[in-house]
Amino acid sequence: MSDWLIETEALCRSFGKGKKALNELNLRLPRGGVHAIVGANGAGKSTLFRILLGFMAPSSGSARVLGVDSQALGPAERARIGFVNEEHSLPGWMGVEQLIRMQRRLYAAPGIARWQEAMLEEVLGHFNVELHQRVSELSRGERAGLSLALALAQQPELLILDEPTLGLDVVSKRAFLEALLFSGQQGGATIVYCSHQMEEVERIADQLVVLERGELRHQSSPDDFCQRVRLWQIEFPFNAPDLRGLPGYLQSQVLDGITHLLLLDQDEATVAAALKELGARRAVSADVGLDRAVNAFLAKNHAAPRRQKKNESKEAVHA
Ligand SMILES: Nc1ncnc2c1ncn2[C@@H]1O[C@H](COP(=O)(O)OP(=O)(O)OP(=O)(O)O)[C@@H](O)[C@H]1O
Incomplete structure (x- = not known):
């Protein structure tokens, strides 16, 4: 039983x-x-x-x-x-x-x-x-x-x-x-x-x-789920490249010139190296709350990839 x-x-x-x-x-x-x-x-x-x-x-x-x-x-x-x-x-x-x-x-x-x-x-x-x-x-x-x-x-x-x-x-x-x-x-x-x-x-x-x-x-546990998702805040010296091909990509958004990137299940050192290769001047990672982690995780498989429009920089969301 x-x-x-x-x-x-x-x-x-x-x-x-x-x-x-x-x-x-x-x-x-x-x-x-x-x-x-x-x-x-x-x-x-x-x-x-x-x-x-x-x-x-x-x-x-x-x-x-x-x-x-x-x-x-x-x-x-x-x-x-x-x-x-x-x-x-x-x-x-x-x-x-x-x-x-x-x-x-x-x-x-x-x-x-x-x-x-x-x-x-x-x-x-x-x-x-x-x-x-x-x-x-x-x-x-x-x-x-x-x-x-x-x-x-x-x-x-x-x-x-x-x-x-x-x-x-x-x-x-x-x-x-x-x-x-x-x-x-x-x-x-x-x-x-x-x-x-x-x-x-x-x-x-x-x-x-x-x-x-x-x-x-x-x-x-909710905490363990949050650990799977990391937020990367990245400065590129030029327009942010298309990051959708990165392993574990969930979402990215450019806010006031800083790219906010959410990745799932990725090793920090590997991501840092990949971002450097893409030309990032600075990249730091941080925890995200449950709301953001779950929504990005679910949105990944729900929304069709959205192309960034010309001149769109402040609030561009890739999902
Ligand atoms: N009686 C029903 N007849 C036909 N389709 C149904 C029926 N009940 C549920 N479905 C379908 O089954 C799927 C799952 O529905 P369900 O209500 O279980 O989802 P949910 O996760 O509870 O959604 P929500 O968060 O919107 O309440 C949906 O696509 C829904 O349209």
């Missing part, structure tokens, strides 16, 4: 005439921590979640969650999995208190006994949710808080979050992340989270998974 919390084997899901949302995906996530799944629009993140939750069947291959095939999850396993998505779909016609009571009855039931009132109160305390309100009267941020509180109060072993902070303002977003961090400190659920907001990922994720066109492209 496998020790992985989530394990997919050659997982494929196609739509229509051969459109592959997931393509032979082999992904293993251990128990514990926050795993952020990132990827461009259409990379297959939500499709993966739907299959993991048993809402959708794979076209081929398999996915195991909590040691069970995701297509065979029963009520006992489902009670151990929490899910929050961007829509925070809760029954609008119910009162907040009524909804909490219903969930409490469900998860505090004999044989399940997972309900944790203190967690509910703690998380709700981060948001201005009034118990006497109707769910339909709550703002988007309040609804997000309520759905997170309900999901965490059921003490899931696995909590899947599909872009949960989409559309939230800064205050609600901060409250949401603080509540997640709090649950982590309590030794709570393993969190599998997808988001396009790298500052959030940087703040809460222990592990980063990069999906591209339904395939696994990278898996490590």
Whole structure:
């Protein structure tokens, strides 16, 4: 029996005439921590979640969650999995208190006994949710808080979050992340989270998974991913040459006469020598943040190379 919390084997899901949302995906996530799944629009993140939750069947291959095939999850396993998505779909016609009571009855039931009132109160305390309100009267941020509180109060072993902070303002977003961090400190659920907001990922994720066109492209800590991408700031005594042929090339941009070049997986001494050969007067390398590293990595395979226009020097971007 496998020790992985989530394990997919050659997982494929196609739509229509051969459109592959997931393509032979082999992904293993251990128990514990926050795993952020990132990827461009259409990379297959939500499709993966739907299959993991048993809402959708794979076209081929398999996915195991909590040691069970995701297509065979029963009520006992489902009670151990929490899910929050961007829509925070809760029954609008119910009162907040009524909804909490219903969930409490469900998860505090004999044989399940997972309900944790203190967690509910703690998380709700981060948001201005009034118990006497109707769910339909709550703002988007309040609804997000309520759905997170309900999901965490059921003490899931696995909590899947599909872009949960989409559309939230800064205050609600901060409250949401603080509540997640709090649950982590309590030794709570393993969190599998997808988001396009790298500052959030940087703040809460222990592990980063990069999906591209339904395939696994990278898996490590966010710091280790950042180490793969280096920023070179280069002075050329003349117009910058075309750098797109350099090994590991991701992106370059000329700002106020300095060329900013992003390279993937390259040895520093080799790059320095290559730049010197291209006529660089000065070249220094630096770290980049997660946002820039991930976006350059993903953009590389998404955008067609763009030619620099004549007279374009200040903000020329090569991708
Ligand atoms: N029910 C469906 N019918 C047809 N195509 C679908 C369906 N669901 C997803 N797809 C396609 O599968 C691909 C992956 O979609 P998915 O929603 O998993 O991507 P995503 O990574 O979650 O994207 P985003 O970041 O935009 O939410 C996309 O090309 C999408 O159009």
